[in-house]
Amino acid sequence: MATASRDFGLPSEFADDVLDVVDQIPPGRAMTYGDIAELLGRGGARGVGSVMARYGSDVPWWRVVRAGGGFPQGLEDEALAHYREEGTPLVGGPLAGRRVDLSAARWAGGPGVGAG
DNA sequence: GGATTGACCGGAA
DNA sequence: GTTCCGGCCAATC
Numbered sequence: 001m002a003t004a005s006r007d008f009g010l011p012s013e014f015a016d017d018v019l020d021v022v023d024q025i026p027p028g029r030a031m032t033y034g035d036i037a038e039l040l041g042r043g044g045a046r047g048v049g050s051v052m053a054r055y056g057s058d059v060p061w062w063r064v065v066r067a068g069g070g071f072p073q074g075l076e077d078e079a080l081a082h083y084r085e086e087g088t089p090l091v092g093g094p095l096a097g098r099r100v101d102l103s104a105a106r107w108a109g110g111p112g113v114g115a116g
Numbered sequence: 117g118g119a120t121t122g123a124c125c126g127g128a129a
Numbered sequence: 130g131t132t133c134c135g136g137c138c139a140a141t142c
Binding site: 011012014015037042043044045046047048049050051053054 | 136137138139140141
């Protein structure tokens with residue numbers, strides 16, 4: 001697994017795995033860097049972020065947020081635009097949106113993802 | 117292999 | 130709510 005639509009070879013299986021999980025996040029949902037790292041069982045919030053910074057362009061990176069629902073550094077506006085069109089639950093509503101409402105958007109890796 | 121960077125996390129003031 | 134600090138890990142030069 002972890003190699004379905006990407007064939008440009010990644011520097012490590014970790015990177016490939018991270019992108020794979022992010023790609024599994026359904027629209028209108030979101031996950032935190034720490035959650036992805038924990039779902040994989042390795043890496044870490046920092047490790048996930050590092051991979052995303054280089055290869056996140058190939059996956060719906062906006063569905064990945066920081067702990068608490070914050071947006072990726074330097075892409076706040078980009079992410080916000082995607083949440084509005086996907087209908088992702090935002091704190092205070094789509095007009096106040098500055099954070100994702102993880103209490104409603106948090107995705108724990110649906111059935112078939114991770115170790116099960 | 118060493119040093120530096122970066123889309124992070126949690127705690128405290 | 131904002132700011133400062135240490136810890137954590139992977140990619141890059």
